[in-house]
Amino acid sequence: MNVLIPHSWLLDYIKTDAKPADIANALSLHAFSCEKIIKSEDGDSLFEIEITPNRGDALSVLGIARELKAVLPRQGFKAEWIEQRALKVSEGTTDKLEVVITDPTLVPRFSAVVLDNIKIAQSPTLTHQRLLKVGTRALNNVIDVTNYMMFDKGQPMHAFDYDKIGGHKMIVRESKAGEEVITLDSVKRVLPAGVIVIEDGDGRLIDLCGIMGAKNSEVDENTKKVLLFVQEYDPQRIRKASMSLGHRTEAALRFEKGIDTAGILPALWEAVEMLQQTAAARVSSPLIDIVNVSKPEKMVAFDYARINYVAGIEIDKKTAEQSLMDLGFVIRDGKVLVPSWRYDDIDIAEDLAEEVIRLYGYYKLPNTLLSTPIPLTSASPSFYWEDRIKDMLKNLGFFEIYTTSMTTKKLAGSDPVEIANPLNEDLTSLKTSLLPQLKEVMDKNQGYSDKIKLFELASTYHKVSGTLPAQPLRLALVTKGLDYLNVKGIVEAIYAEMRITGFSQVEIKDYGKNVYGVELPFEEMVLLAKNTGTYTPVTHFNAIKEDMTFEVKGTEYYADIILKIKSVDSRNEKIEFKDLYKNALTLSFEFLDRNKQITSEDTKTIRENIVGMLAKEFGITLKK
Amino acid sequence: MDLSSLSLAKNEIKEELKTADSLAAIENLRVKFLGKNGVLKRLTAELASLSVEDKKQVGLVINEIKQEVETGLALATEQLSTQHKADSLEDFVKTLPGKKPEIGHLHVTTQAIREIVEVFKPLGFTRVRHPEIDWEYYAFEALNIPATHPARDEWETFFIDAPVDPKMSRQVITPHTSNGQIREMLKGDLPIRMLNISRCGRRQSDISHNPTFFQFEGLVVDKGINISHLKGVLNYFAKNFYGPDRQIRLRPYDFRFTEPSFEIDISCGICGGVGCKLCKGGWLELGGAGMVHPNVLIAGGVDPTQYSGFAFGWGVERVYMMKSGTRIDDIRHLLGNDLKFLEQF
Numbered sequence: 001m002n003v004l005i006p007h008s009w010l011l012d013y014i015k016t017d018a019k020p021a022d023i024a025n026a027l028s029l030h031a032f033s034c035e036k037i038i039k040s041e042d043g044d045s046l047f048e049i050e051i052t053p054n055r056g057d058a059l060s061v062l063g064i065a066r067e068l069k070a071v072l073p074r075q076g077f078k079a080e081w082i083e084q085r086a087l088k089v090s091e092g093t094t095d096k097l098e099v100v101i102t103d104p105t106l107v108p109r110f111s112a113v114v115l116d117n118i119k120i121a122q123s124p125t126l127t128h129q130r131l132l133k134v135g136t137r138a139l140n141n142v143i144d145v146t147n148y149m150m151f152d153k154g155q156p157m158h159a160f161d162y163d164k165i166g167g168h169k170m171i172v173r174e175s176k177a178g179e180e181v182i183t184l185d186s187v188k189r190v191l192p193a194g195v196i197v198i199e200d201g202d203g204r205l206i207d208l209c210g211i212m213g214a215k216n217s218e219v220d221e222n223t224k225k226v227l228l229f230v231q232e233y234d235p236q237r238i239r240k241a242s243m244s245l246g247h248r249t250e251a252a253l254r255f256e257k258g259i260d261t262a263g264i265l266p267a268l269w270e271a272v273e274m275l276q277q278t279a280a281a282r283v284s285s286p287l288i289d290i291v292n293v294s295k296p297e298k299m300v301a302f303d304y305a306r307i308n309y310v311a312g313i314e315i316d317k318k319t320a321e322q323s324l325m326d327l328g329f330v331i332r333d334g335k336v337l338v339p340s341w342r343y344d345d346i347d348i349a350e351d352l353a354e355e356v357i358r359l360y361g362y363y364k365l366p367n368t369l370l371s372t373p374i375p376l377t378s379a380s381p382s383f384y385w386e387d388r389i390k391d392m393l394k395n396l397g398f399f400e401i402y403t404t405s406m407t408t409k410k411l412a413g414s415d416p417v418e419i420a421n422p423l424n425e426d427l428t429s430l431k432t433s434l435l436p437q438l439k440e441v442m443d444k445n446q447g448y449s450d451k452i453k454l455f456e457l458a459s460t461y462h463k464v465s466g467t468l469p470a471q472p473l474r475l476a477l478v479t480k481g482l483d484y485l486n487v488k489g490i491v492e493a494i495y496a497e498m499r500i501t502g503f504s505q506v507e508i509k510d511y512g513k514n515v516y517g518v519e520l521p522f523e524e525m526v527l528l529a530k531n532t533g534t535y536t537p538v539t540h541f542n543a544i545k546e547d548m549t550f551e552v553k554g555t556e557y558y559a560d561i562i563l564k565i566k567s568v569d570s571r572n573e574k575i576e577f578k579d580l581y582k583n584a585l586t587l588s589f590e591f592l593d594r595n596k597q598i599t600s601e602d603t604k605t606i607r608e609n610i611v612g613m614l615a616k617e618f619g620i621t622l623k624k
Numbered sequence: 625m626d627l628s629s630l631s632l633a634k635n636e637i638k639e640e641l642k643t644a645d646s647l648a649a650i651e652n653l654r655v656k657f658l659g660k661n662g663v664l665k666r667l668t669a670e671l672a673s674l675s676v677e678d679k680k681q682v683g684l685v686i687n688e689i690k691q692e693v694e695t696g697l698a699l700a701t702e703q704l705s706t707q708h709k710a711d712s713l714e715d716f717v718k719t720l721p722g723k724k725p726e727i728g729h730l731h732v733t734t735q736a737i738r739e740i741v742e743v744f745k746p747l748g749f750t751r752v753r754h755p756e757i758d759w760e761y762y763a764f765e766a767l768n769i770p771a772t773h774p775a776r777d778e779w780e781t782f783f784i785d786a787p788v789d790p791k792m793s794r795q796v797i798t799p800h801t802s803n804g805q806i807r808e809m810l811k812g813d814l815p816i817r818m819l820n821i822s823r824c825g826r827r828q829s830d831i832s833h834n835p836t837f838f839q840f841e842g843l844v845v846d847k848g849i850n851i852s853h854l855k856g857v858l859n860y861f862a863k864n865f866y867g868p869d870r871q872i873r874l875r876p877y878d879f880r881f882t883e884p885s886f887e888i889d890i891s892c893g894i895c896g897g898v899g900c901k902l903c904k905g906g907w908l909e910l911g912g913a914g915m916v917h918p919n920v921l922i923a924g925g926v927d928p929t930q931y932s933g934f935a936f937g938w939g940v941e942r943v944y945m946m947k948s949g950t951r952i953d954d955i956r957h958l959l960g961n962d963l964k965f966l967e968q969f
């Protein structure tokens with residue numbers, strides 16, 4: 001996700017001689033892509049930075065400043081850290097909050113404090129301006145502080161009107177399906193089960209935790225007491241709730257990436273101090289701080305050899321250690337202590353290698369081509385045939401089409417593999433045949449030309465009980481403006497190109513209006529295909545060619561006729577179908593004797609034998 | 625002027641008439657012989673100085689010559705114009721477009737895949753294909769992507785409505801070609817230089833995403849593989865696919881199955897890396913890459929203390945659209961199947 005970080009705000013944390021452009025460049029080279037520098041009206045520079053999902057710690061001014069402290073010196077700039085004062089605020093005793101947490105995994109840490117004497121007013125100008133720069137409207141001095149601290153420290157906060165919390169009691173629990181809550185934006189939200197919510201002593205839901213507060217407990221102009229609330233929630237539950245409610249708030253986006261547990265109390269005290277200054281707040285309760293999930297110190301082995309192995313060059317050990325220290329790691333007895341804000345992100349030696357090498361600079365590593373021996377693997381013959389048949393069809397005037405693997409139930413065919421979570425109604429099922437979608441493409445392009453030829457070579461998907469679907473490659477053709485025998489001829493030419501003989505009859509679908517479609521089992525065809533021919537010696541004797549037309553009845557099988565003719569004489573070198581007009585079947589013959597020059601006397605005899613056989617076997621007569 | 629010189633002139637004129645090979649030449653001859661200051665006018669003028677007898681004789685010959693010239697010119701004109709008709713038709717035919725044989729069109733995606741394969745082939749990469757519908761185990765678990773990771777939830781990945789396997793978990797439409805990493809390693813042959821190109825699916829549809837798209841996945845597993853090899857191979861690809869003047873840049877990124885992980889950028893071909901409207905500060909994102917995570921090697925049955933590797937998985941259509949020249953502005957055209965779009969490639 002992208003964040004907006006004002007340059008002037010960063011200077012709260014860091015003193016540097018780097019200009020905004022230098023900062024953007026150093027970030028992009030060593031840490032995060034700075035996609036834009038936006039100039040604000042008052043001349044400030046706003047960095048738009050893309051933060052990777054593992055770096056929730058960097059979704060704040062503090063987080064980016066911490067990163068700059070480490071990366072700016074690598075580009076030759078000064079980066080002096082401005083120490084933040086540790087705040088100490090005395091706690092009160094008058095107000096209390098009863099807290100019930102039904103499941104400790106919901107809230108790894110629950111922190112809150114009550115403030116009284118609140119005077120609602122506008123925030124100071126600086127707060128206003130800073131919130132505006134990061135894209136948030138100022139509301140009042142209490143709510144603004146909670147928003148300000150989220151952008152400043154990466155700690156989302158919430159302020160309740162303490163007097164609106166029934167019985168001053170909170171029950172943190174998971175929602176039941178169908179429960180309703182009206183959030184601060186006045187939208188009624190119907191909850192699925194499993195959303196983290198807070199119920200007050202009157203049985204009302206007063207918070208959609210980590211996403212947005214409820215209207216019934218909001219801070220308004222009459223608020224006198226505030227419950228300031230800083231939590232750590234279970235990231236998975238927050239993401240799930242926020243996604244299923246379609247409500248992606250700044251708070252939710254931060255909670256679901258995980259927040260720095262150790263940063264909760266400092267942020268809380270700083271917020272209290274701001275409220276003391278701007279809203280005359282006084283702490284009126286003890287600090288409530290419930291730690292449900294403890295995070296022990298995390299140490300990762302410092303493997304210097306591994307760092308150099310991964311980098312492919314040697315990085316000076318001191319440089320490596322300094323890099324880690326600048327990023328907040330502590331090196332202790334050959335091990336590295338992970339800072340609290342990187343707790344979930346750093347686990348193994350490779351993680352540390354990444355930190356060291358990115359600070360060193362990926363751009364400084366050499367480009368090396370592989371020099372080890374090429375593996376002895378051979379490619380599947382399928383790729384060869386896919387290329388060859390695609391080229392063939394292209395050169396026969398076909399358009400290659402790619403359709404989606406998912407389609408409507410109607411087009412998918414019978415008993416298709418179904419998608420459990422389709423994107424929309426048009427993509428619910430996986431196709432069992434390529435033809436329906438290819439035919440649809442034909443229909444869509446009707447007006448393109450009188451003659452259109454389309455093909456698609458892709459997988460179809462078929463249920464197999466107990467395991468993955470079968471996903472065979474198939475080849476489909478759909479044509480318009482070609483007659484049946486042309487289409488059949490193309491299919492035969494494909495088989496001939498792959499040197500496949502004796503294939504079973506394929507069904508050519510007649511869609512009417514001169515549109516035909518056919519689907520071939522390409523994967524099986526590849527298994528039968530041969531890319532070399534078998535040599536038959538070429539004879540120097542000439543063949544005699546001649547056409548003969550017969551009257552057929554239409555009840556015969558063409559293949560039977562040809563087979564029988566071939567068996568009449570071995571000198572029937574070639575017999576080809578030429579034409580069928582009404583019941584007149586014209587065949588082209590090529591007579592060849594491989595041992596001597598064939599004569600017209602020879603062919604006369606052969607011809608008579610053929611005619612005689614056809615009359616006897618089929619009752620077919622030669623047309624005069 | 626006498627009769628003999630006149631008959632000589634008559635013969636010359638006859639010969640000259642035969643040389644007329646164009647309408648313009650005929651017109652020139654007409655002016656020369658019959659014009660205001662033409663030969664015949666001059667001869668007629670000269671008649672005045674002759675005797676009455678001679679006048680008569682010479683006058684007859686001049687008339688003969690005049691007639692001969694007129695018929696000669698008419699004949700030549702007619703001949704030329706019919707001859708010209710035949711000529712111009714032949715010329716016109718030559719201006720007509722040829723009758724093209726029907727040449728079809730391979731889809732942009734096929735062309736892109738072929739170009740990609742050609743670049744990696746000389747580096748010893750072999751093309752493979754692994755299941756498009758695969759187990760969650762190969763697509764996520766073995767790639768070090770935990771069950772809680774957002775990529776594994778129902779908003780990002782398509783799941784198949786099928787019983788869950790106790791070991792392999794759910795069936796998914798692979799959201800990336802990286803399932804091929806595990807399946808390739810499990811074949812048990814090392815070293816590996818794999819180029820896995822396959823159809824993938826993700827639950828998204830906008831101007832730069834189709835719910836189904838193609839990815840190409842490179843995987844190298846060998847002894848001593850480090851980041852400089854990843855840089856070397858991807859730099860080779862960028863220069864061969866996009867042009868020798870293009871540069872690549874690695875930015876830190878986060879993928880669960882690689883450590884370290886990178887986003888690879890290529891210098892913008894439009895502004896040459898200075899920064900323009902089409903790029904981000906002179907750079908365009910190509911896609912992700914990284915050093916194979918040790919957990920992934922282990923899941924593939926490879927010993928991470930002996931072997932290391934790198935991997936990258938990029939969108940075929942995306943990478944191709946970034947070639948200057950294609951100018952395809954919306955990736956959804958690619959599956960729109962409008963022949964008027966497809967005929968342009």
Ligand SMILES: [Zn+2]
Nearest residue numbers: 892895900903
């Ligand atoms: Zn540019």
